[in-house]
Amino acid sequence: MSEAAVSHYLAEYEQFRDTLTAPWFAQPRAAALDFLRTNGFPSRRTEQWKYTDVTPITRKKFTVGRSAPAAVDDAFVDSLRFSRLDCHELVFINGSFSAALSRNEPLPEGVAVQPLQSVKPDDALLLDSCFVDGEIKNAFSALNTAFVNDGVLIHVPDNTEVAIPIHIIYISGQADATLMSNPRNLVALGRNAGASVIESFAGIPDTEYLTNNHTAILGRAGSRLDYYSIQQESQRAYHIGNTRIRQQADSRVDCHTLSLGGKLARSDIDVELDEPGAEVKLNGLYLTNNRQHVDNHTLVEHKQPHTTSHEHFRGVMNGHSRAVFNGKVIVHEQAQKTEAHQSNANLLLSGNAEVDTKPELEIYADDVKCSHGATVGQLDENMLFYLRSRGVDEHTARSLLTYAFAEEIIRDIRFPEIRERLEHSIAGELPDTDLIEEFVK
Amino acid sequence: MTDETAKVEELVHQDYEHGFVTDIDTDTVAPGLNEDVIALISAKKEEPEWLLEWRLKAFEHWTRMAEPSWAHVHYPPIDFQGISYYSAPKAGTDGPKSLDEVDPKLLETYEKLGIPLHEQKMLAGVAVDAVFDSVSVATTFKEKLADAGVIFCSFSEAVQNHPDIVREYLGSVVPVADNYYAALNSAVFTDGSFCFIPKNTRCPMELSTYFRINAANTGQFERTLVVAEEGSHVSYLEGCTAPMRDENQLHAAVVELVALDNAEIKYSTVQNWYPGDENGVGGIYNFVTKRGDCRGAGSRISWTQVETGSAITWKYPSCILRGDNSSGEFYSVAVTNNYQQADTGTKMIHLGRNTRSTIISKGISAGKAQNAYRGLVNISKRADNARNYTQCDSLLMGDTCGAHTFPYIETRNASAIVEHEATTSKISDDQLFYCRQRGIDEEDAVNMIVNGFCKDVFKELPMEFAVEAQKLLNITLEGAVG
Numbered sequence: 048m049s050e051a052a053v054s055h056y057l058a059e060y061e062q063f064r065d066t067l068t069a070p071w072f073a074q075p076r077a078a079a080l081d082f083l084r085t086n087g088f089p090s091r092r093t094e095q096w097k098y099t100d101v102t103p104i105t106r107k108k109f110t111v112g113r114s115a116p117a118a119v120d121d122a123f124v125d126s127l128r129f130s131r132l133d134c135h136e137l138v139f140i141n142g143s144f145s146a147a148l149s150r151n152e153p154l155p156e157g158v159a160v161q162p163l164q165s166v167k168p169d170d171a172l173l174l175d176s177c178f179v180d181g182e183i184k185n186a187f188s189a190l191n192t193a194f195v196n197d198g199v200l201i202h203v204p205d206n207t208e209v210a211i212p213i214h215i216i217y218i219s220g221q222a223d224a225t226l227m228s229n230p231r232n233l234v235a236l237g238r239n240a241g242a243s244v245i246e247s248f249a250g251i252p253d254t255e256y257l258t259n260n261h262t263a264i265l266g267r268a269g270s271r272l273d274y275y276s277i278q279q280e281s282q283r284a285y286h287i288g289n290t291r292i293r294q295q296a297d298s299r300v301d302c303h304t305l306s307l308g309g310k311l312a313r314s315d316i317d318v319e320l321d322e323p324g325a326e327v328k329l330n331g332l333y334l335t336n337n338r339q340h341v342d343n344h345t346l347v348e349h350k351q352p353h354t355t356s357h358e359h360f361r362g363v364m365n366g367h368s369r370a371v372f373n374g375k376v377i378v379h380e381q382a383q384k385t386e387a388h389q390s391n392a393n394l395l396l397s398g399n400a401e402v403d404t405k406p407e408l409e410i411y412a413d414d415v416k417c418s419h420g421a422t423v424g425q426l427d428e429n430m431l432f433y434l435r436s437r438g439v440d441e442h443t444a445r446s447l448l449t450y451a452f453a454e455e456i457i458r459d460i461r462f463p464e465i466r467e468r469l470e471h472s473i474a475g476e477l478p479d480t481d482l483i484e485e486f487v488k
Numbered sequence: 489m490t491d492e493t494a495k496v497e498e499l500v501h502q503d504y505e506h507g508f509v510t511d512i513d514t515d516t517v518a519p520g521l522n523e524d525v526i527a528l529i530s531a532k533k534e535e536p537e538w539l540l541e542w543r544l545k546a547f548e549h550w551t552r553m554a555e556p557s558w559a560h561v562h563y564p565p566i567d568f569q570g571i572s573y574y575s576a577p578k579a580g581t582d583g584p585k586s587l588d589e590v591d592p593k594l595l596e597t598y599e600k601l602g603i604p605l606h607e608q609k610m611l612a613g614v615a616v617d618a619v620f621d622s623v624s625v626a627t628t629f630k631e632k633l634a635d636a637g638v639i640f641c642s643f644s645e646a647v648q649n650h651p652d653i654v655r656e657y658l659g660s661v662v663p664v665a666d667n668y669y670a671a672l673n674s675a676v677f678t679d680g681s682f683c684f685i686p687k688n689t690r691c692p693m694e695l696s697t698y699f700r701i702n703a704a705n706t707g708q709f710e711r712t713l714v715v716a717e718e719g720s721h722v723s724y725l726e727g728c729t730a731p732m733r734d735e736n737q738l739h740a741a742v743v744e745l746v747a748l749d750n751a752e753i754k755y756s757t758v759q760n761w762y763p764g765d766e767n768g769v770g771g772i773y774n775f776v777t778k779r780g781d782c783r784g785a786g787s788r789i790s791w792t793q794v795e796t797g798s799a800i801t802w803k804y805p806s807c808i809l810r811g812d813n814s815s816g817e818f819y820s821v822a823v824t825n826n827y828q829q830a831d832t833g834t835k836m837i838h839l840g841r842n843t844r845s846t847i848i849s850k851g852i853s854a855g856k857a858q859n860a861y862r863g864l865v866n867i868s869k870r871a872d873n874a875r876n877y878t879q880c881d882s883l884l885m886g887d888t889c890g891a892h893t894f895p896y897i898e899t900r901n902a903s904a905i906v907e908h909e910a911t912t913s914k915i916s917d918d919q920l921f922y923c924r925q926r927g928i929d930e931e932d933a934v935n936m937i938v939n940g941f942c943k944d945v946f947k948e949l950p951m952e953f954a955v956e957a958q959k960l961l962n963i964t965l966e967g968a969v970g
Contacts, residue, residue, distance in 0.1 A: 383887065393899070398869070399869075402897075402898075416913060418909075419909075422905075423905070423906040
């Protein structure tokens with residue numbers, strides 16, 4: 048199965064190599080193709096993919112979009128924007144940048160926010176941040192490296208703060224083709240720089256496609272990044288996300304991921320805390336229904352002393368859906384005084400839903416405070432009773448508590464507009480949307 | 489050097505207390521493994537045809553299986569053809585009729601181990617089926633057990649005297665092709681213990697087996713089968729020591745427990761095999777498959793283990809909660825020091841309704857040791873109202889050791905409640921300071937804190953084992969602090 052897929056993508060590459068206009072990727076591309084050729088796609092025998100079968104993806108022969116992307120309904124694009132929040136907006140349709148739909152706000156001196164296509168090959172800035180991550184982790188990161196043609200480069204120089212959030216919108220899907228897009232986003236923050244970056248993935252309803260995204264983040268000493276990844280792909284779509292974060296001394300990254308859409312979605316977040324004082328917060332929420340399959344993998348490596356990580360993932364599963372969570376924390380030998388906390392809570396609403404969770408700790412240093420917890424369960428009977436005793440009927444009480452369970456993850460999002468949008472999205476994904484909104488609003 | 493450090497140094501370099509070799513003739517088969525060797529073992533043990541076939545089936549599976557590499561342990565490849573698969577002490581042709589006829593050197597060995605058989609009878613309620621290498625030598629308290637209808641004998645005897653029971657249950661919990669080492673064991677096991685508790689019987693005493701590995705280069709492949717019929721109850725103790733050796737010795741045992749309706753099995757282990765010297769040379773490779781099947785409604789299986797020995801421990805005592813309302817428990821203390829490696833934990837497979845499981849695991853890592861908890865909690869679709877609580881705590885002593893947790897939680901039922909908690913830390917300076925300022929020296933303070941850390945598990949052990957376990961823990965960790 049995997050061989051057929053590999054040869055398809057190798058053939059696809061041969062057809063499209065001339066149109067791939069990012070020459071600085073030439074070398075990694077060759078390595079990526081080699082990787083694909085030798086290793087193929089992962090099977091369930093690989094520990095990292097034990098609970099996620101990628102055959103539905105490898106069976107489909109996704110192609111690179113051959114013609115200019117079809118026009119997208121303006122109202123649909125607008126529904127993805129944050130109307131009351133000023134943002135730098137970069138909109139991509141099937142992986143290609145659309146200048147017409149994008150919006151630019153004035154940026155501070157020296158800040159670069161631009162599509163990869165428009166970056167000059169010899170731009171030192173780019174090379175600097177682009178190869179934050181040359182490593183190929185699996186077939187999907189190889190596929191991304193081989194086919195990457197566009198994405199966003201964000202570079203914030205030292206001691207600069209970008210106050211306005213940068214919103215990257217990927218809209219995918221075409222009625223008459225099964226397309227794939229392989230965007231790559233490179234975010235590099237200089238010393239004591241600050242920024243907020245939002246990635247939104249959405250699809251034309253009822254289209255089938257693959258989004259294979261790769262985001263590399265480098266936080267230099269003292270920098271601060273607010274990063275959001277909101278995945279609302281079409282119900283028939285496949286989404287693979289790879290995020291790699293590397294942090295230097297006293298930097299901080301707050302990472303929020305939301306997996307709401309897609310038929311099969313897999314997200315990998317790898318964090319390396321490379322210098323003392325680095326701190327990362329990973330918050331995640333996954334809501335699944337029908338036959339959706341959502342897999343979240345996180346890896347946090349504490350490489351130096353005095354590094355901190357807080358991880359909190361929650362999931363609500365309904366229908367015949369399945370969710371997978373795998374959180375791994377590695378504390379290296381020299382990383383004394385590390386603090387690492389991880390928790391994963393799951394709510395199963397349906398007897399046909401499944402959750403597989405695996406919170407792992409690998410600790411090689413002794414002076415550490417590490418903990419992890421995982422729960423699978425139902426709504427608290429006491430809370431239900433409390434609401435019932437105040438005259439709320441059971442059905443409404445359950446809906447409200449389910450909403451409250453999910454909402455905990457997004458409660459501390461800084462921008463009210465983003466938070467409200469997400470609250471709305473969450474309510475929309477849960478049963479009894481109207482009921483919840485009536486109470487919450 | 490102060491007195492205290494000198495004492496610690498001395499303790500650190502203390503030789504393994506039970507490390508000695510008894511020089512007696514053994515009837516050993518040349519190293520190597522093939523169908524002829526298996527046939528030879530089977531013939532020597534005068535086994536029925538079906539058992540030989542069963543062994544050969546296991547061997548066939550084994551040849552097609554690959555050695556597992558997923559555990560968090562590292563060791564040089566094992567040469568399975570370099571091991572002798574059968575070793576029986578020569579003790580006359582007819583075998584001993586009573587203790588007086590037992591080879592005096594064997595008795596001496598037991599004296600050194602602190603389990604003098606002739607004194608055992610007087611010890612409170614413990615029957616000992618002592619296994620010296622691979623053949624059972626003496627069994628005590630048999631009459632008393634026979635009165636209650638309990639069968640407690642060596643595995644070879646069970647094969648001869650109760651073939652129907654053995655045939656019915658052997659391999660029904662751990663199938664021949666279950667895993668690499670279980671298949672190997674199924675092909676070449678030489679002896680072990682067999683225990684059968686009839687309906688509505690409470691076993692009148694705690695059953696206990698001491699295992700011991702002796703002849704060099706002889707892997708020991710024990711097979712234990714415990715069957716508890718409806719409404720019965722048994723508590724089974726297993727403890728082990730082994731002599732000092734420079735080569736690594738392989739131990740691949742299989743333990744199968746079957747609990748029928750409302751039966752209860754409590755299985756306790758204190759494992760103190762030779763862990764290798766302070767440079768990580770030698771030591772036992774302990775690759776064990778232990779599994780209990782709560783086959784009947786309302787049955788209960790409880791595993792308690794204290795793992796202080798072995799160079800490598802690879803062991804996951806598991807419970808299959810098949811019967812409705814059945815429950816499984818796992819209490820474990822795993823201590824690793826020097827270059828020891830342990831990858832241990834449990835599997836709780838919830839198949840029946842209203843099934844409950846509890847996992848309490850305490851890992852202590854010192855020196856350059858690596859200690860991993862690996863567990864699986866699986867709630868199947870049918871298992872309504874299943875409940876699991878897992879707590880695994882790790883204590884690190886020293887900055888060159890490691891503690892790891894790999895819990896797998898798979899839930900397919902919306903009414904299940906599964907909780908997993910884990911923490912990793914070192915002994916806090918505050919706790920130590922508190923003890924020190926009250927005049928308790930550091931070594932004692934650490935022992936006290938560590939024993940407190942393990943209390944939840946120790947309190948599950950039968951009385952005499954609990955005492956032994958605490959002593960072992962202190963010995964294992966001597967010199968690890970400071």
